[in-house]
Each structure stands twice: as structure tokens, then as C-alpha cells.
Amino acid sequence: MEMLEFVVPALNVKAILPQAILSLTALTVLLVGVSSPHNKKTSSLGYLSLVGVVVALISTLMINGARESAYNGMVLMDGFSSFITLIVCIVTLLTILSSINYQRFFPRLNCGEYYCLLLFAAVGMSFMGSAGNLLMIFLALETMSISIYVLAGFKSDEAQSIESAMKYFLLGAFASGFLLFGFALVYGCTGTMDLVKISAFLTAHPEVIHSKMLMGGVALMTVGFGFKVAMFPFHMWTPDVYEGAPTSITGFMATGVKAAAFAALLRVFFVALGHLQADWTGIMWLLAFLTMTIGNVVALSQTNIKRMLAYSSIAHAGYLLVGFVAGSKLGQSGILFYLLSYAFTNLGAFGVIALLGRDGGEYTSLDDFAGLGFKYPLMGLAMAVFMFSMAGIPPASGFMGKFYLFSSAMKAGFIWLAIFGVINSVISLYYYLRVVVVMYFKEVERDVVMPKPSAAVVVGLVIAAIGVLQMGIFPSYFWDMARQSVQAMLM
Amino acid sequence: MVAYHNLYLALSVVLFTIGAIGAITRRNAIVVFMCIEIMLGAVNLAFITFGRANQSVDGIFMVMFVMAVAAAEAAVGLAIFILMYRKRGTINVESFNLMKW
Amino acid sequence: MLVKYIPVLVMMLVGIGFGVFAVVVSSILGPSRRFKVKRETYECGMPTEGATYVQTPIKYYVVALLFLVFDLECVFMYPWAVHYRKLGLFGFVEMLVFMVILFVCYVYVWKKGALEWE
Numbered sequence: 001m002e003m004l005e006f007v008v009p010a011l012n013v014k015a016i017l018p019q020a021i022l023s024l025t026a027l028t029v030l031l032v033g034v035s036s037p038h039n040k041k042t043s044s045l046g047y048l049s050l051v052g053v054v055v056a057l058i059s060t061l062m063i064n065g066a067r068e069s070a071y072n073g074m075v076l077m078d079g080f081s082s083f084i085t086l087i088v089c090i091v092t093l094l095t096i097l098s099s100i101n102y103q104r105f106f107p108r109l110n111c112g113e114y115y116c117l118l119l120f121a122a123v124g125m126s127f128m129g130s131a132g133n134l135l136m137i138f139l140a141l142e143t144m145s146i147s148i149y150v151l152a153g154f155k156s157d158e159a160q161s162i163e164s165a166m167k168y169f170l171l172g173a174f175a176s177g178f179l180l181f182g183f184a185l186v187y188g189c190t191g192t193m194d195l196v197k198i199s200a201f202l203t204a205h206p207e208v209i210h211s212k213m214l215m216g217g218v219a220l221m222t223v224g225f226g227f228k229v230a231m232f233p234f235h236m237w238t239p240d241v242y243e244g245a246p247t248s249i250t251g252f253m254a255t256g257v258k259a260a261a262f263a264a265l266l267r268v269f270f271v272a273l274g275h276l277q278a279d280w281t282g283i284m285w286l287l288a289f290l291t292m293t294i295g296n297v298v299a300l301s302q303t304n305i306k307r308m309l310a311y312s313s314i315a316h317a318g319y320l321l322v323g324f325v326a327g328s329k330l331g332q333s334g335i336l337f338y339l340l341s342y343a344f345t346n347l348g349a350f351g352v353i354a355l356l357g358r359d360g361g362e363y364t365s366l367d368d369f370a371g372l373g374f375k376y377p378l379m380g381l382a383m384a385v386f387m388f389s390m391a392g393i394p395p396a397s398g399f400m401g402k403f404y405l406f407s408s409a410m411k412a413g414f415i416w417l418a419i420f421g422v423i424n425s426v427i428s429l430y431y432y433l434r435v436v437v438v439m440y441f442k443e444v445e446r447d448v449v450m451p452k453p454s455a456a457v458v459v460g461l462v463i464a465a466i467g468v469l470q471m472g473i474f475p476s477y478f479w480d481m482a483r484q485s486v487q488a489m490l491m
Numbered sequence: 492m493v494a495y496h497n498l499y500l501a502l503s504v505v506l507f508t509i510g511a512i513g514a515i516t517r518r519n520a521i522v523v524f525m526c527i528e529i530m531l532g533a534v535n536l537a538f539i540t541f542g543r544a545n546q547s548v549d550g551i552f553m554v555m556f557v558m559a560v561a562a563a564e565a566a567v568g569l570a571i572f573i574l575m576y577r578k579r580g581t582i583n584v585e586s587f588n589l590m591k592w
Numbered sequence: 593m594l595v596k597y598i599p600v601l602v603m604m605l606v607g608i609g610f611g612v613f614a615v616v617v618s619s620i621l622g623p624s625r626r627f628k629v630k631r632e633t634y635e636c637g638m639p640t641e642g643a644t645y646v647q648t649p650i651k652y653y654v655v656a657l658l659f660l661v662f663d664l665e666c667v668f669m670y671p672w673a674v675h676y677r678k679l680g681l682f683g684f685v686e687m688l689v690f691m692v693i694l695f696v697c698y699v700y701v702w703k704k705g706a707l708e709w710e
Contacts, residue, residue, distance in 0.1 A: 004551055007643070007676075008678065008679055008680060008683070009687060011686075012679075023693075027693065027696045030696065030700055031696060031700065033640065034699075034700050034703040035580055035703055036705055134553075135549070135552065135553055135556060138553075138557075138560070139556060139560070142553065142560045142563070144566070146560075146564060146567050148569075149567050149568075149571065150567055153571055153574065156574050159578045159579060162571065162575050162578055163573050163575070165571050165574075166520065166571050166575055168516075168562075169567065169568050169571055170520065170523055170524065170527075170568075170584070173524070173527045173564055173568065174511075174514050174527055174530075176531075176558035176564075177507075177510065177527055177534065178511075179515075180531065180534040180557065181530070181533070181534050181537065183553075184534055184537040184538050184541060184550075184553075185537070187538065187540035187541050187545075187549065187550065187553075188500075188537070188540075188544065188545070191541075191545035191547060192545075192549065194551070209585050217530070260509070277594055311518055383551070416603065416698050552671075555667050555671075556670065558664060558667065559664045559668070560662050561664070561668060562661055562664045563659075563661060565660070566657045566660065566661055569653070569657065570657075573650070587626070
């Protein structure tokens with residue numbers, strides 16, 4: 001091969017500012033955690049990482065509106081990546097606030113490694129939103145996944161937690177293999193891994209678009225991403241992993257990983273492989289329908305609330321796929337809006353569940369919630385709001401999210417898919433409202449006492465509840481933001 | 492040259508299939524993980540072949556990153572396996588039945 | 593063209609031949625008395641002890657993994673070193689960042705006590 005020619009990119013700190021801040025915080029937390037004779041009672045590490053996340057959040061808002069590609073197209077800085085980074089920062093913020101309370105009862109979690117891995121997972125997630133190259137997507141995905149494998153097994157004295165980590169690890173690595181082979185085939189067809197250049201190549205060589213190799217690559221990538229977003233038929237791991245993982249991490253996995261994986265999915269399929277849209281729409285229609293139906297139907301019979309929310313998370317992946325099938329800018333904006341709404345809702349719900357956890361028991365059975373609504377009125381109210389939002393009842397944000405997703409599908413001509421989506425939402429009402437009914441009207445069998453929550457988690461739950469109501473009652477601000485983000489996507 | 496590329500690609504596909512089938516059918520977690528590593532090896536071979544066919548170095552860079560990531564993954568995975576072994580005394584994937592699979 | 597490799601071939605033949613010669617001649621000329629102790633596995637002159645299947649201490653595992661992870665990072669330095677001049681300040685700063693992160697990890701491993709053998 002002849003001598004390689006390349007352009008040395010400029011150092012562009014601005015393009016990776018939020019991620020750099022998060023990484024720096026992660027390293028600092030790691031060093032502080034290991035060097036100070038650490039007192040397990042204090043939450044200083046949690047607050048330290050909180051500061052980093054808030055600074056990263058502010059920096060994201062500051063660079064919002066920039067539009068350029070940096071590091072030879074490896075990192076794309078546009079509205080889309082800013083929005084994803086925003087979601088990731090909010091997810092991490094709420095997770096840390098919940099963890100600060102949770103770790104009082106599970107001191108094993110109170111160490112530098114926990115927060116370091118949490119922050120590095122966040123770095124991976126936000127890079128998935130701003131990756132402009134298949135190589136970068138792979139690296140970001142693995143940064144996120146490897147951190148979360150460890151986090152899922154962090155309660156290393158509990159067999160369930162380790163089992164959850166093991167299942168997630170084996171299936172995650174398996175899925176990575178498929179994803180990578182898909183990348184290899186796409187690279188083989190187009191000769192480049194840059195998303196924008198792939199699209200340009202396919203424009204110039206339309207005969208490649210329907211080659212078997214490219215089709216195979218797209219299919220393998222769908223499998224790989226399908227595992228990450230818990231799409232049917234690759235959803236089997238979700239309930240087990242969510243149930244066994246520490247509750248403070250489960251919400252992080254359900255919201256952050258989903259947001260990051262959908263971000264990468266949108267970038268790869270719409271920026272790089274937009275020419276194949278007609279080919280994948282049919283199969284994605286079917287997968288969207290099956291994913292939401294299976295998730296909702298199986299969730300009906302669950303008695304463990306973490307497991308129920310895991311199946312509900314599969315169903316939500318199905319709703320998000322509806323926007324993906326619609327394929328229009330409207331559908332993509334709907335996905336972004338829904339991801340943000342889901343982040344507030346789901347982290348709120350898991351925050352409430354984590355409130356009950358302590359030594360010797362997580363109290364995640366549905367019956368444990370009996371009577372809690374009257375005993376702890378504020379907590380009950382918050383949980384009711386989050387459940388309404390998941391079910392899609394106005395005035396909560398879930399309603400607006402579903403409205404945008406389904407209406408985008410209607411406008412794109414997928415009327416039946418939208419109808420199935422609405423039917424599914426009606427089915428899901430049963431199990432979400434059952435939680436509320438149990439909280440307020442069920443006879444108490446086992447008296448569950450909630451330990452007094454720390455201030456941090458209260459702040460977190462208030463933020464989540466305000467987010468849910470704000471996005472539900474005044475959605476236009478966030479909706480405009482989501483639409484501008486998609487408009488500003490670098491193509 | 493092109494004929495050789497097809498051979499390498501065929502080998503890569505065969506290896507990938509062996510790895511995927513092994514990962515699904517084997518019961519010992521370490522063997523499953525080794526099968527996944529075979530899949531990654533197949534991917535690396537494909538990347539190098541395509542890099543050569545396309546006359547670009549992107550494929551080779553990708554292989555380096557895949558190798559580094561695979562090492563990190565192995566470190567995490569083996570740590571999880573050891574924890575599992577200490578807790579349960581086995582790493583047979585069929586014995587992971589605390590929760591419904 | 594292959595002619596220039598003939599000295600290597602000769603060298604190999606001589607090497608192999610000497611080894612074979614020494615073993616064969618000593619087995620022919622030397623006296624051979626076989627009894628039980630002599631047929632046992634050689635272990636520094638001590639009587640052999642214990643089963644063949646021994647468990648390896650877990651600390652080997654930690655060291656091996658640390659080696660694996662840190663060793664693989666060197667892969668990224670080769671292309672960087674080859675193009676060091678062309679990469680200029682950018683390459684230098686990026687590698688500095690990389691090394692600082694590695695160093696932080698090293699300090700972590702050290703403080704955590706993973707490098708202590710006892």
C-alpha cells in the first residue's frame with residue numbers, strides 16, 4: 001500500500017466539551033475515592049460527581065447551536081448531539097441524586113468506582129449521539145456497555161445482581177459481534193466508515209444500494225442495535241437484567257442506554273443509509289408492532305414492579321420505533337421528545353422504587369406498595385404522576401410524547417401502526433394504573449416502612465416530576481427544541 | 492488479488508458462523524465468551540480484507556480498536572465469571588435461574 | 593535467489609544435528625539403571641508431592657488482566673510514533689491526554705493494592 005495521506009485535524013475542545021468535563025470528573029472521582037481514607041457514611045463522592053454533571057449540562061446548553069464536524073468527521077457537533085447530551089446529562093443527574101440516597105443502605109455502592117463508571121457510561125452515551133463515524137459509534141457503545149456491565153453487578157454480595165451482570169455481559173458482547181460484522185460489511189461496500197461519506201458514496205453508486213452485502217450489513221446492524229434498545233425478538237435479556245441490577249442503576253440503563261442507542265440508530269440509518277429507507281421500513285413496521293405488543297401483554301401479568309417496568313421499557317422501545325418507521329423529520333423529533341420525557345418519567349419511577357430499598361430487601365413486589373399512598377402522600381403522588389405519564393394520560397408528558405410519535409406515523413401514512421400504538425397504550429393503562437390502585441386502595445398485608453429519604457433524592461424526584469408536568473402541560477418549548485435539533489442534524 | 496479477498500471473506504463468514512453457533516449452544520460461560528471472541532476475530536479478518544480491497548487504512552485502525560475493546564471486555568467478563576463462581580460454584584449458563592430467563 | 597539462505601540452512605542442520613547427536617550418544621554410551629524413584633517426575637531433586645491439578649492463586653489473574661489491558665494500549669502508540677512528525681502538536685497533546693488517563697488508572701491500581709504480591 002502506498003504511503004497514507006491524511007489531514008491532521010485541529011484540536012477542537014469545544015466539540016467534545018461536555019464529554020471532556022464528564023471524563024475529567026470521572027477520573028477525579030476515581031482518584032479521590034481511592035486516595036482518601038473514605039468514610040462510607042458521607043456522600044461527598046456523589047456530590048462531587050454531581051458538580052461535574054451540572055457543569056457538563058451547562059456547557060452543553062452553551063455550545064448548543066454550533067454546527068460543525070470535528071476531528072476529521074469523527075465527532076459531529078450539531079443540534080442533534082446537543083439534545084442527546086442534554087438527555088444524557090439529565091439522566092446522569094437524576095441517577096446520581098437517587099444513588100446518594102440508595103447507597104446509604106448499600107454502602108458497597110458508595111465508592112469512587114461506582115460514580116466513575118456512571119460518568120464514563122454517560123461519556124459513551126453522549127458520544128453515541130455525536131459520533132460521525134462507525135468506529136466512533138463502536139467505541140462509544142463499548143465505553144457505555146462495559147461500564148454498565150460492571151454497574152449491573154455492583155452489589156457483588158448478591159447472587160441476583162451478579163447473574164444480571166453476567167447475562168447482560170454475555171448478550172451484550174454477542175450483540176456487539178453482530179453490530180461489528182454489520183459495520184464491516186457496510187465498510188466493505190462503501191469503502192468508508194464516515195457516515196456522511198457513506199451516504200455520498202451511495203448517491204454516486206446507486207447500484208451498490210441493493211447489493212446483497214450491504215443488505216446483510218444493514219440486517220446485522222439491526223440485530224446489534226436491536227439488542228441494545230431491547231427490540232423484539234432481541235428483548236429477552238431485559239427483564240432479568242433490570243430485575244437483578246441495583247435499582248439506582250436500572251433506571252439509568254432503561255433511559256440512558258435507550259437514548260444513546262436510538263441516537264446512534266437514527267444517525268446510522270438516516271444519515272448514512274437514508275437511501276435504503278424504503279427497504280427497511282417494512283420490517284421495522286413489523287418489529288415496532290411486535291415490540292410494543294409483546295412488551296405490554298407480558299407486563300400485564302408481572303408482580304415484581306422492577307420486572308414490570310422492564311417489560312414496559314420494551315413496550316416504550318416499540319413506541320419509539322413507530323417514530324422511526326415514520327421516518328420523517330417529525331418522527332425523529334418525536335423520538336427525541338419522547339426520549340426526554342421517558343428519561344424524566346422512568347427515572348422518577350425508579351427513584352421512588354429505590355426509596356424503599358435497604359439492607360435485607362429491595363421491596364420491589366407490587367404488594368409492598370399497598371397502602372403507601374396514604375402513609376407517604378407525597379411519594380404516592382409522585383409515583384401516580386410517573387405512572388400516568390408512562391400510560392400516556394394527560395396532563396403528563398407521556399401523553400404528548402405518544403401524540404407526537406403517533407401523529408408523525410399518521411402523517412407518513414402508517415395509519416394502522418398508529419392505531420395499534422393507541423390500542424397498546426390502552427392495554428398498558430391496566431398495569432400502570434394497577435400500581436396506583438394498589439398504592440391507595442389495597443389492604444396492607446406486609447407493613448413496609450420507608451426509611452427517611454435524604455434531601456438529594458427528594459430534589460431528584462421533584463426535578464423529575466416538574467419535568468414530566470412541564471413537558472406535558474407546556475410541551476411547545478421542548479417540542480420546538482427537538483424539532484430544531486433534528487433540523488440542525490448534519491447530513 | 493480479488494480472488495484472494497473472496498477467500499478471506501469466506502473464511503471470515505465461516506468463523507463468524509462458528510462463533511455465533513457456539514455462543515448459542517455452549518453451556519460453559521467461558522466457552523461462550525471464547526466463541527464471542529471467535530466472532531470478533533472473524534470481524535477483524537473481514538475489516539482487514541476490506542481495508543486491503545478498498546486500499547484504505549480505516550479497516551486496520553478498526554481492528555486495533557476492536558482488539559483493545561475486546562481486552563477490556565475480557566477483563567470485565569472474567570471478573571464477573573469469578574464472582575459468579577465464588578457465589579454459585581458454577582458458571583454453567585443453564586444454572587442462572589434465580590430469575591426467569 | 594534462495595541460494596543466499598543456504599548458510600541459514602546449514603546452521604539449522606548443524607544445530608539440530610548437534611542436539612540429536614548429544615542425546616543419542618549419551619543414551620548409547622551412558623550406563624542405564626532404571627528404578628522407581630528415577631522414573632518419577634523430576635522436581636529439583638525433591639520427592640514429588642501433591643496432585644497435578646493445582647489451583648492457581650487469584651492474584652495471578654489480577655496481574656494477568658492488568659498486563660493485558662495496559663499492554664494493549666501500546667498498540668496505539670506505534671502508528672502515533674510512525675507519524676509523530678507529521679502529527680505535530682496535535683499528536684503530542686492527544687498522546688499526552690492518553691498517557692495521563694493511563695497514568696491515573698495506574699495510580700488507581702497501585703493505591704488499590706493490586707500490585708502488592710503479599
